[in-house]
Amino acid sequence: MLGLFNPLMGCASAHVEANFVESYLSTQTQLVTNFNELGDTLVVVVPEGAQVKLAGWSNDTANHVQRVMDIAKFEGKVGQTHTIVAPLGLTVDRLILVGVGNPADAARHKVEEAGASLAAMFNSLSAETVSIDGSLIENSNDNSRILAQLSHGIDLRNYRFDRFKSDPAPRPSQNMRFLVSDRSQASKEFADYRALAEGVFLARELTNLPGSNGYPAAFAEYARQAFESLDVEVTILGPEEVKAMGMGALYGVSQGSQHQAHLLVAHYKGNNDQPIALVGKGITFDTGGYNIKTDSSSMRRMHTDKAGAAAVIGSVLTLASQKADVNVVAVAPLAHNMVSDKAQLPGDVVTTGSGLTIEVGHTDAEGRLVLSDGLWYAREHFQPRVMADIATLTGAKIRAIGNDFSAVFSDHEEVYESLRAAAEATNERVWRLPLDPVFESAIESRIADVINTGSPGASAGAMLLQRFVGDTPWIHIDMAGNALVGSDKGIHPRGSTGYGVRMLTEWAKSNPLK
Structure with missing residues (x-):
């Protein structure tokens, strides 16, 4: 089901494929006795x-x-x-x-x-x-x-x-x-794992798309195609809707690009419980803006900055395909961070959907800008019982703990423990970093409510995002460094890993805080 906006209207862009979703495997699997x-x-x-x-x-x-x-x-x-x-x-x-x-x-x-x-x-x-x-x-x-x-x-x-x-x-x-030994029983197990694989494949495919192919409108359209045969309500807000709803932080990141901001929502209502919200950062390409990235090898990998959005979309695809007994909504704020005469500038102030203002201290700290509006939208429109956001957010996370773990931040013990258990089960491992009032001063702004910079970087990013979750129990997952592998490794062929789909699916099925 598609709501509000046709993502293909008015796109000056690379070709959008009419049949993006394909069969990802050429192998055949049979169960026999x-x-x-x-x-x-x-x-x-x-x-x-x-x-x-x-x-x-x-x-x-x-x-x-x-x-x-x-x-x-x-x-x-x-x-x-x-x-x-x-x-x-x-x-x-x-x-x-x-x-x-x-x-x-x-x-x-x-x-x-x-x-x-x-x-x-x-x-x-x-x-x-x-x-x-x-x-x-x-x-x-x-x-x-x-x-x-x-x-x-x-x-x-x-x-x-x-x-x-x-x-x-x-x-x-x-x-x-x-x-x-039992074909009927095995069929259910195999079907559930195949659905999980399809969710991972979709996340990998979306993340692997180059910046000129996986821009916001295209990402949204490809996700819509993936959900066509499933009981998932898809809503796509185009740039004018994003702007009209006051989501200036999301809108501003893309204002320097021909590919303007979108907000993608995928809601699978497998029961009538209060929903679980998954919010994923979707920077479809990140030059860094006017604080431009100066490392060419890093810039080349910036199509993977949409891996968080891909993870939440892949998770909902899996849960819907499994007909899981959960109520889950994915919210993916999508933007294309470019440099032009229309791009936002260092020092600009943007107003978020919540009404809070953010000073853009650094245009390459754009992930927390789009997530601030994504978290607000999820909280305001779905009143979730718990929220998780996932993002390739900070280089500071990589410097702190490397690429074998993602960093997590939460002040809610039960939420943290439930996610940690899901992470251990799927080997998408997490390591907790501090979310503490001592870091409040790191995000103080002279001219706005908060600033999108601060040190230590990973904790400062989490402290800013916390301002947008209200009283909702919440956990932030910084997956910087986990989105891509340079060579075949274990379950991952070279390229995008689809990190987060297996963990978030497992977590949602555990029904945290129910």
């Missing part, structure tokens, strides 16, 4: 300490496999793999053993990483037909969950961003058959 044939590759899923002998294997085959395991010291620990070429007594070209530890308590993210390792192996070996045997996991609940997690890891690693290649390399295209 027996194998008619094994294909070229057999994967045996091995719990720690299990004896590996499958139905139909001869003693010679079992003894051969056991001897190889002993020599290789393969014990079935989670993530362990070992390949046996031309295994004795089997018709397959290769037998791959993959360990999953104790299936009852194996960490989800470690099983998913094992799946990603399998995907890399399949692709390097040019495997075509893969049979994945989970029969050594006897408990049907564990069997369904572990195999679905392996499949999820395979899917995430197999994503490719190739829409701009004139002659793209073939995508992974294996036909994979999973031997499950």
Whole structure:
């Protein structure tokens, strides 16, 4: 459902694709309860300490496999793999053993990483037909969950961003058959994880788009297309609506660009509870404005400054596809931070939707400007019971804790603990930094209510955003440095990671503060 504004009206821009959303995978996944044939590759899923002998294997085959395991010291620990070429007594070209530890308590993210390792192996070996045997996991609940997690890891690693290649390399295209103990139960697990993968893929695709292709109107339109078949109400406010509603902080960031500000809202109402609000920073390209970025390599990566907006949109797509029992709304303030004779200047003062004024102390601290109006809009129009915002906000965060964690700020213990649990489950890990009144002086302005600069930078940014959440329990996630990987790593192929989708989906489903 689309409200208020047609994002394609009046756009002088790169071509907006009529069918942006595509099938991201070329692999095929089937769930079976027996194998008619094994294909070229057999994967045996091995719990720690299990004896590996499958139905139909001869003693010679079992003894051969056991001897190889002993020599290789393969014990079935989670993530362990070992390949046996031309295994004795089997018709397959290769037998791959993959360990999953104790299936009852194996960490989800470690099983998913094992799946990603399998995907890399399949692709390097040019495997075509893969049979994945989970029969050594006897408990049907564990069997369904572990195999679905392996499949999820395979899917995430197999994503490719190739829409701009004139002659793209073939995508992974294996036909994979999973031997499950309960097909009905496994189907639900696999479907939920596939929906999660689709949310990650959408976030990756939107984040990967170059600045001249993923500008505010295009981002909004592509998100709308993604939600067309789902029970999600989509509202898109164009620049005139943004301005008329008084969201001067959001509007100002884009006023120097032909691609002016938009506000995208996606609301999935899976129940009638008070909603959870997810607000994501959507700077579709960031030059820094008049405080221009001087590092060319950094500037080149600034299409990823919309990763927060992509994460909240991907999360709602996942939850709606899963028909999750949650009421969740994503709000994505979208702007294009450019330099021109119309661009805002250092020292300008903007008035936010809440009525508070902000001195623009630095035009490259634009993320907190757009988020101030995004948070206000979510609070004012949806009265959420809890809010989270996510943004590639500050270089200070990277200097403080690097790229392995995102930084989180909250003065609400229950909200923090619920998000931390979701982060640990999905391995999108967080580290808490201080949100304390001692930093209030950092954002004092001589001429306005607050200023968008201050030190320490990550905490100053969080202190400013806190001014716009009112009494709503809230957590701020600074994911600077987490949006992009330079080479294949675990579940992430090179490029955008889709960071935040898995964590926020898990968090929303935990129904915080219900």
